[in-house]
Amino acid sequence: MKPRSLVNIEDYDKEDILRIIETTEKFKKNPNRSLLKGKVCATLFFEPSTRTRLSFETAINRLEGRIVGFSDTATSSATKGESLRDTIMMVSNYTDLIIMRHHLEGSARYASEISQVPIINAGDGSNQHPTQTMLDIFSIYETQQTLENLTITIVGDLKYGRAVHSLIEGLSHFKPTFNFVAPDELKIPKKHKLFCDKKSIKYREFTNFSPEAINEADILYMTRVQRERFTDLMEYEKVKNIYVLRNDMLADSRENLKVLHPLPRVKEISPDVDDNPKAYYFEQARNGVYTRQAVICDLIGIDVES
Amino acid sequence: MSKALQVAALENGTVIDHIPPEQLFKVVSLLRLQYLNNRITIGNNLGSRKMGSKGIIKISDKFFEEDEINRIALVAPKVKLNIIRNYEVIEKKRVTLPDVLTGIVKCNNPKCITNNEPMKTKFDVIDKDRVILQCKYCEIKTDKEEIILSKGK
Numbered sequence: 001m002k003p004r005s006l007v008n009i010e011d012y013d014k015e016d017i018l019r020i021i022e023t024t025e026k027f028k029k030n031p032n033r034s035l036l037k038g039k040v041c042a043t044l045f046f047e048p049s050t051r052t053r054l055s056f057e058t059a060i061n062r063l064e065g066r067i068v069g070f071s072d073t074a075t076s077s078a079t080k081g082e083s084l085r086d087t088i089m090m091v092s093n094y095t096d097l098i099i100m101r102h103h104l105e106g107s108a109r110y111a112s113e114i115s116q117v118p119i120i121n122a123g124d125g126s127n128q129h130p131t132q133t134m135l136d137i138f139s140i141y142e143t144q145q146t147l148e149n150l151t152i153t154i155v156g157d158l159k160y161g162r163a164v165h166s167l168i169e170g171l172s173h174f175k176p177t178f179n180f181v182a183p184d185e186l187k188i189p190k191k192h193k194l195f196c197d198k199k200s201i202k203y204r205e206f207t208n209f210s211p212e213a214i215n216e217a218d219i220l221y222m223t224r225v226q227r228e229r230f231t232d233l234m235e236y237e238k239v240k241n242i243y244v245l246r247n248d249m250l251a252d253s254r255e256n257l258k259v260l261h262p263l264p265r266v267k268e269i270s271p272d273v274d275d276n277p278k279a280y281y282f283e284q285a286r287n288g289v290y291t292r293q294a295v296i297c298d299l300i301g302i303d304v305e306s
Numbered sequence: 307m308s309k310a311l312q313v314a315a316l317e318n319g320t321v322i323d324h325i326p327p328e329q330l331f332k333v334v335s336l337l338r339l340q341y342l343n344n345r346i347t348i349g350n351n352l353g354s355r356k357m358g359s360k361g362i363i364k365i366s367d368k369f370f371e372e373d374e375i376n377r378i379a380l381v382a383p384k385v386k387l388n389i390i391r392n393y394e395v396i397e398k399k400r401v402t403l404p405d406v407l408t409g410i411v412k413c414n415n416p417k418c419i420t421n422n423e424p425m426k427t428k429f430d431v432i433d434k435d436r437v438i439l440q441c442k443y444c445e446i447k448t449d450k451e452e453i454i455l456s457k458g459k
Contacts, residue, residue: 083423083424085425102419104422105444105445106420106444107419107443109419124444125444127444
């Protein structure tokens with residue numbers, strides 16, 4: 001039988017998500033445990049991503065596991081023309097778990113069909129990055145003490161942002177209400193609206209970053225509006241400053257509001273927000289390590305005591 | 307039109323009838339008929355009361371698996387299949403798209419792993435009536451009009 005892998009956030013049902021959250025809480029209280037002693041994990045980064053790789057490697061190191069792998073293809077056999085299939089066959093013979101990032105979409109699903117050990121998808125092109133979604137969901141849970149019936153305002157690039165699409169899927173089990181705030185060029189794609197309709201999830205769309213969208217939210221999820229996404233640069237110039245969050249805009253927001261961002265941030269959150277206790281994006285990034293500890297142990301089948 | 311048969315009768319095998327003429331060679335290719343050694347009769351642009359003109363394929367001593375024959379629903383959903391034994395039609399069937407299509411359709415996403423590795427494509431048929439496919443790997447959807455058959459053997 002094939003081992004279980006985490007390729008897409010849809011591989012997790014509601015129960016899985018709640019179980020990972022519970023384990024993540026345990027790791028947040030005590031991250032240093034020797035649960036991976038004697039285990040070897042591979043980090044195969046066919047495409048460089050320092051932040052994600054360090055987060056995974058920190059998670060493994062804190063569990064006393066060992067790591068093999070590469071951080072870009074220049075140092076891997078893929079440059080010699082080896083197929084992904086052969087690389088995965090070889091590495092799955094050596095290790096207990098494979099964490100991979102690849103620029104080609106669907107690469108992690110394919111790897112999971114070949115591998116004898118669990119695969120964690122750490123990003124396949126613009127397709128999926130499920131541990132990002134899990135750390136987002138954990139941060140929401142942690143700050144709100146629930147996932148049910150929350151209002152989530154998502155701002156910025158809702159067309160191409162894979163973090164946004166996966167977040168919508170991941171939260172769909174918990175009766176959320178979404179406010180989608182984006183310029184016309186980067187509006188939420190129709191298929192995600194159809195997904196919300198199918199799941200009876202309420203949503204509203206805004207083209208202006210209006211006070212209403214901020215003030216009724218429990219979570220304000222900011223994303224980057226990237227210049228390269230625009231076909232018309234005039235359009236970019238028009239909208240680039242509209243979706244910037246400044247501290248004064250949070251004046252009438254809810255007490256429990258927290259501001260999240262998948263990082264890296266460029267200009268969309270002004271630095272004066274950083275000192276506001278509602279800013280949670282750096283803590284959110286820190287949660288990435290604990291979430292990944294939880295996902296790794298869950299896939300390998302290691303019980304985590306409190 | 308004379309009563310004479312336009313294509314000779316079959317003793318045993320499969321007749322695929324009412325193929326739209328422009329889809330006939332796609333049907334040949336989808337069923338990989340070029341690799342079969344059986345006796346095959348292909349007729350195209352034959353007169354048809356219902357369709358104006360049609361194509362027909364008769365394959366001797368060949369009885370397809372459901373999954374194999376159902377592929378042709380991709381290009382010719384309205385064909386009729388006649389299963390012949392001893393010159394008699396013992397079964398008439400229609401084709402319906404299977405739930406999964408393996409190695410038949412090309413993914414249109416150039417960044418999909420299936421276009422970059424020596425591997426078979428795999429699609430979930432998410433809407434059989436409108437023929438909408440979703441790549442199992444990159445998850446991109448392909449509509450009927452965008453379908454390109456893969457070149458594999």
